[in-house]
Amino acid sequence: MGCLKVFSNFLFWYETPKVVHIRSKKVGILGRFLQLCVLSYIVGYVMVYKKGYQEFANVESAVVTKVKGVAFTNTNPNIPDIYKRIWDTSDLIVPPSENDAFFITTNIIITPNQSRGACSEDPDVFGALCDSSHNCVGGQSLPIGNGAMTGRCIPSDANSSINVCEIFAWCPIEQDIFPLGTDRPLLEETADFTVLIKNFIEFPMFGKTFRRRNIMEDANKTYLQTCNFNQERDPFCPVFRIGDIVSFAGENFTQLAVRGGVIVISIDWNCNLDWDFLEFCKPIYSFRRVDDPNTNIAPGWNFRHANYHEENRRTLFKSYGIRFVIEVRGQGAKFNILPTMLNIGSGLALLGVTTVVCDFIILYFTKKRMFYKGVKFLLVNDDAEREPLQSTAITYGSN
Numbered sequence: 001m002g003c004l005k006v007f008s009n010f011l012f013w014y015e016t017p018k019v020v021h022i023r024s025k026k027v028g029i030l031g032r033f034l035q036l037c038v039l040s041y042i043v044g045y046v047m048v049y050k051k052g053y054q055e056f057a058n059v060e061s062a063v064v065t066k067v068k069g070v071a072f073t074n075t076n077p078n079i080p081d082i083y084k085r086i087w088d089t090s091d092l093i094v095p096p097s098e099n100d101a102f103f104i105t106t107n108i109i110i111t112p113n114q115s116r117g118a119c120s121e122d123p124d125v126f127g128a129l130c131d132s133s134h135n136c137v138g139g140q141s142l143p144i145g146n147g148a149m150t151g152r153c154i155p156s157d158a159n160s161s162i163n164v165c166e167i168f169a170w171c172p173i174e175q176d177i178f179p180l181g182t183d184r185p186l187l188e189e190t191a192d193f194t195v196l197i198k199n200f201i202e203f204p205m206f207g208k209t210f211r212r213r214n215i216m217e218d219a220n221k222t223y224l225q226t227c228n229f230n231q232e233r234d235p236f237c238p239v240f241r242i243g244d245i246v247s248f249a250g251e252n253f254t255q256l257a258v259r260g261g262v263i264v265i266s267i268d269w270n271c272n273l274d275w276d277f278l279e280f281c282k283p284i285y286s287f288r289r290v291d292d293p294n295t296n297i298a299p300g301w302n303f304r305h306a307n308y309h310e311e312n313r314r315t316l317f318k319s320y321g322i323r324f325v326i327e328v329r330g331q332g333a334k335f336n337i338l339p340t341m342l343n344i345g346s347g348l349a350l351l352g353v354t355t356v357v358c359d360f361i362i363l364y365f366t367k368k369r370m371f372y373k374g375v376k377f378l379l380v381n382d383d384a385e386r387e388p389l390q391s392t393a394i395t396y397g398s399n
């Protein structure tokens with residue numbers, strides 16, 4: 001029976017909004033204030049700041065680089081003769097061409113004239129030290145060893161007072177010693193090398209007209225060969241001095257160059273395509289080091305590569321250096337009627353919320369809340385005479 005009553009109450013009940021004009025300074029100001037807040041949000045934040053009238057697309061890009069420079073180490077009296085030579089980019093940029101990155105050698109350990117044969121294992125390799133040939137299993141190699149063991153235990157080539165396993169390997173094996181110690185890199189002059197970064201970008205979503213590169217239209221050959229990027233003096237020069245990139249990233253070139261590291265060059269293209277494309281769509285460069293400069297375990301960046309002279313002879317290089325990674329980011333924005341209408345529509349809907357908030361405040365948090373409840377809600381029975389407005393208000397308010 002109870003359920004039936006609840007059901008019939010629900011079924012035979014209808015609510016319709018009523019418009020109540022409240023002549024009150026306080027309530028009026030509150031309503032206008034809320035409307036002003038919503039309007040400023042829609043106009044100021046959504047439409048102007050967030051550009052709600054525009055459609056956005058990510059930039060698409062390709063990057064190529066060319067490094068130029070020469071280092072000359074002949075005059076340094078503190079290094080072995082093998083390191084006294086002229087170095088150009090073909091010696092120091094490994095590999096010569098990469099996608100969105102380049103590596104420049106800043107320090108190097110050379111092991112010349114290696115040939116395949118038998119020699120002593122590096123004593124620093126874990127498990128290389130031996131007391132007798134029983135410690136050296138013929139044909140097997142140690143986990144980070146340089147070759148396969150012959151099965152003999154022999155005095156080390158590097159230090160004859162200790163015994164190590166003999167190995168079949170490229171001999172002599174590398175001596176892991178920096179030519180200038182751990183304070184200075186051999187190729188400090190690479191700080192003066194320059195790199196030309198060519199960055200081609202487009203916004204295919206907005207058509208083929210929105211295409212450009214980071215070399216400005218008025219640049220010529222002489223400008224490219226002589227300009228140097230500088231945030232204040234020449235922010236659109238696409239040629240960067242390596243030492244400058246490192247200092248823009250907040251690092252010391254000499255320290256970084258000893259063991260190497262990784263630096264990211266970011267190119268940001270945030271373009272308003274409603275304005276003149278070539279004039280207002282320009283790159284902004286920023287630089288940061290991404291490897292950990294404060295670690296003692298596996299610091300920096302190095303790898304080995306070799307030059308083969310003939311079938312059984314090579315020169316081994318352990319190259320330390322800086323790897324530069326180029327990331328291109330950004331968005332193009334262009335007027336479109338669809339996001340404009342969507343944002344205006346949702347803004348208008350949001351204006352309705354001000355009424356809800358205002359009602360909530362005056363019906364629950366003002367001194368005259370009972371009176372406001374009375375005038376806002378009117379109970380009408382279909383089968384009865386309409387009750388006088390004032391009495392309904394008082395009846396409802398006192399509940």
Ligand SMILES: Nc1ncnc2c1ncn2[C@@H]1O[C@H](COP(=O)(O)OP(=O)(O)OP(=O)(O)O)[C@@H](O)[C@H]1O
Nearest residue numbers: 066067068193194195196221222224225226239240
């Ligand atoms: N790293 C760099 N530093 C300064 N100028 C550079 C650099 N790389 C290239 N340039 C100069 O920029 C211009 C365009 O270079 P690009 O590689 O397109 O042409 P190029 O004639 O093949 O260059 P080059 O023969 O000099 O290597 C050339 O004048 C070139 O000398």
